[in-house]
Amino acid sequence: MSKFLKFTASIVLLGAAWASNAGAQDADAGEKVFRKCAACHAVGDGAKNKVGPELNEIFGRIAGSHENFKYSNAMVKAGEEGLVWDHDSLTQYLAKPRDFVKGTRMAFAGLKKDDEIANVIAYLATFSASAEQAAAEPAPTAAEGGETAPVEAAEAPATNAADAVIPEHGIYHLGREALPEEVAAWDIDVRPDGVGLPVGSGTVADGGVLYDENCAVCHGVFGEGEGRWPVLAGGYDTLTADRPVKTIGSYWPFASTIFDYVHRAMPFGNARSLDADQTYAITAYLLYLNDIVTDEDFELSNETFSEVSLPNEENFYPDDRLEEANFATNVEPCMENCGDGPAEIVMRARILDVTPDGDDESGAGGID
Amino acid sequence: MSQQPEKDKNFVPSRRSFLQGGLTAAGGAAVAAIGGGAALAAGTPDPAITELKDWNQYSGPGVDAAPYGVPSPFEAHVVRRDVPWLTADPISSINFTPLHELDGIITPNGLCFERHHSGVAEVDPAEHRLMINGLVDKPLVFTMQDLMRFPRENRVYFLECAANSGMEWRGAQLNGCQFTHGMLHNVMYTGVRLRTLLEEAGVKPSGKWILAEGADASGMGRSIPIEKALDDCLVAFKMNGEALRPEQGYPVRLCVPGWEGNMWVKWLRRIEVGDKPWQLREETSKYTDLMPDGRARRFTWAMDVKSVITNPSPQAPITHGRGHTIITGVAWSGHGKIKRVDVSIDGGRNWQHARIDGPSLSRSLHRFYYEFNWDGSPLYLQSRAIDEHGYVQPTKNALRAARGDNSIYHNNGIQTWYLKSNGEAENVEVS
Structure with a gap:
């Protein structure tokens, strides 16, 4: 049995x-x-x-x-x-x-x-x-739905207003000083220069085990992405292609972003559940899946982090939209007899027919 | 008529009844009345007048029937809608404001589009704190009660997702301004200037950037330059007079006027001051603009001048036939006020000034109208906004010429609706 x-x-x-x-x-x-x-x-x-x-x-x-x-x-x-x-x-x-x-x-x-x-x-x-x-037997004691909350005059605290302690900081003297433990509990962000990295370490091999347990269900065993979940690996030389594949290896500029995001937001639905060592290991494994590191024994740590860089870092530049021709200001646009001949349709939404209506068609250009 | 009525089952009742009416109407004169009423022969008395209705005769519900009021049941079709194929899962997804059902400039709270990265956080305001740390004289923690003791401001701002119209970047794809332009809402916020809070903590001279971070399970974070943080950013706890809705960041969110919606961090719990940007996920792998040479623009924050005709549009056909007709829509610019909106009914060959009505506020929606006598012939409807700096809304082709086909974000191109002689409208692009 x-x-x-x-x-x-x-x-x-x-x-x-x-x-x-x-x-x-x-x-x-x-x-x-x-x-x-x-x-x-x-x-x-x-x-x-x-x-x-x-x-x-x-x-x-x-x-x-x-x-x-x-x-x-x-x-x-x-x-x-x-x-x-x-x-x-x-x-x-x-x-x-x-x-x-x-x-x-x-x-x-x-x-x-x-x-x-x-x-x-x-x-x-x-x-x-x-x-x-x-x-069903013993009826639950939860409040019945639809009832309006009883109206009560809001009560002021029992202490005398004149006894309130006023802090000395700032202009309005509002709020209180944050304790170091409180800042430490929330300030977990990590920057490309390594500021914010916690002490810890993890190897590619450890990361592979953790990745299979925590990440592969959505992101795929090789980082290829299930369904519309984000693709994490591959996509090299596709950024000028008709359908670019933007991955850690092909697109992301900084490895610190991997650590920061996994540590704060992953796995999806159970955020903040991975400790520093586990996050280093998973980050190391994601670098491995993208051929950024090639040795399964590679150990990523707060000490070795600065050795890693991502290949696409140099290809980001600041917003320069204002240099586009269509940003020229105070050019009076054409008001009469613009364009060549009458307007003709060159594209129709009907052809693609992906507007939601209960069917399962899917269009191009998903967001995530 | 190639529209299939069964394809429209999610659309408004008036559209379906219009389609039935339109199928039988001769000469393109669609005559079905709004609300589904049948056409009347001339000289026939209108039963809406001659017959006694229940509401003429019997008393209605008393004052407390709905302690928090809801719209008429006849407006049940006026809802946010999503596009399931866009995202992997509804917990990290988006839906769209029904722009074609609204007028004026304010978006009702329950219709403001939603975008979450880890679902709607249900935050107890008594257990919510806002922390300011980093390069400040004294790191501080505020309760909600503390926040509400700072001087407050009321400001109307639009919020537009950088990906609004992103699905249209490669060509006409979705039939309805709700889907093409509905990652947009316009709300009056009540809150405290972020500058006031930063000054309470004292920003050190080395502080050049802030990180805004949310309390939800995605820990949403964006880097914002200190100049913007000290300019017009608002830490808001009320929208349109009442508490923020949970899906809009209750109990407190950041407003970053004129800049992309992703930066308006909801469930705001922490502001860190630093000397460099953090380069988090939402400002590197996302919300960067891939250009045709394979390089990418980053920190593309401002939302450019833009407009769209909301009526008529694919979800809101003309049901009255030829005659006096109103075209209406909204215009906005992340750079300031809208100075002028032009409307074309011939696909951009000739333009007329539209009439702007209602408040004209910086970085807020503007409502425009263009009235004309429709002769029933097919039209290509377009609108083109110009803001107070003289920026002119570009054509989609001008954007593609500058940025290629893979840019996704910041599509502020001119939209074309093909108005057919039966009153239907379709999303198209024209030469």
Whole structure:
């Protein structure tokens, strides 16, 4: 008997306990937790498969069984061995996805807090008819919708206004001095000259492992980009081509931008989760994918950072639009009999027909 | 008529009813009335007058039926719309202001287009702080309450995404000014001058740049030269009189008047003063302009003089047939006020001055009108704005001649709508 069948059996006992306990989980709080998932999963009206499968009616769904979604072999096998998504299996999966289903394609590292797991499951349950039924018994105590907030006179603080301490800085003496720990917590930006780099290091090889776990799901195993997610590598000698491919290697001017952006904003949906060493490693690996460094043992650190430069740095120059002919000022434009002969149509939007209307056509020139 | 009615199911009811009316109308005289009313034969009494309506007879809802008022249900089609194929995912994406449904110069808060890089941050104002650090005499932290004790200003500014009309750079692509020009809104902001806050912290003489940073999960950051920061930048907490909408940066955002929307950092939480630009993602890999020689312009901040006819346009056809007709649209310039708008109905061969009505404010939308007697013949409609510095809105071909085909951003070229004899309009380019 596989481990998954045991879980399915145990839910019969757990189900009752959970139903009576439904008030303890907070679907509203779970909605916020779900934001960590929303980069890859949709749920609710009109939810479609994204990087991950849509999660409507997830309760009772056999693992790896959603039509039209391409799962890892591991997830399909888990379903065949009897894994069904319910409160118990979701709890274990969300805590440590890659331990629970070894080989799952889901890159998410897992939710660390038990109440976050309980709440997000309660939230998902609101989109599963079977789970809603089980939880229906004790009505949730959340405030009823549509009610207007009660009107109360705003209260002033109990202290006497004359007792307020006025700081000495500035002109209006407003705000307070930022503490060094507070500045350190927020000031994580990194400049091309290395100002702002934290102490740390990581190798190309370490970065490859981290990249496969955290980045490849959107950016592709070789940085080629899945769907319309940004392409990170390649594209050399395409900047004058009909369709330029702007990557770290082909376009970006500074390696510091990689470190800064990964550290502040990646992975998408779980920002600020990579520490300095991990960020150095991923940055090193991205340089490797772009042939900027070629040695898998290369270690990027605050010490070695200045050794790296990107090939396209010299090809950026300041805004000089004002030198274009069409910026000439106080030239009275033509008002009568302009141009050669009557105007004729040379291009029509109808030909391309990519205006949104519910179909899935796609046009050129996406933004990201 | 090659338009397929089923293609228009997301468009306004009046358009669909127009199309049905237009199909049966002879001689190009489309006569379906706005709101779907049927054409009346001359001499037939109008049931809108002769029949008693429910609202003539019965009382309506009381004063508290909607504590926060919403538009009439008959306006339900007036919404922001997106173009799903543009981006990888709706969490980092954009939608568009329905310009063709608006008049005057102010964009209603719920219709201002959205652009997020990591979704809408839901920020508790009690737990929001604005920090100023870096090359200052004293790094400071402000609460929202602190910010609201500084002297306030009210200013109307347009915000335009640098990529507005970017999909049109290579040629006519999207049918509707909402999609071609709708990364645009115009709002009256209430806030504190960034200069006031910087002076409270004391900028050191070596401080030449600021970094503006957001509290959302993308940590949006842009470098801004200190001259602009000390000039007209505003730290705003109100839009059109009420608190910022969450999707516009509640509780506080930066306004960088006349400059590209990406710099107007939402959920603003930190201003750092430095001696060099930071060269973050949004000012290197994005929002730089690739030129035909493979090199790229950077720090292209200002939004140039531009205009568009909003009515008629592909989503807003003419439904009344020939006769007295109003062309209207908006014009704006990141360099100041609009001095003049010209309108052409023959694809740029001959131009007439349009009438600007409503407030004329620096770096704000201007509303223009051009009234004429339409004889029902096909027209090529264009508008051309000129700002107070004498900058003239260029043709798309002039832009391509200077910048090639891969520039994406800062497309301020003249738009052409092909008005057909049945009143439909289509996005085209003309010789």
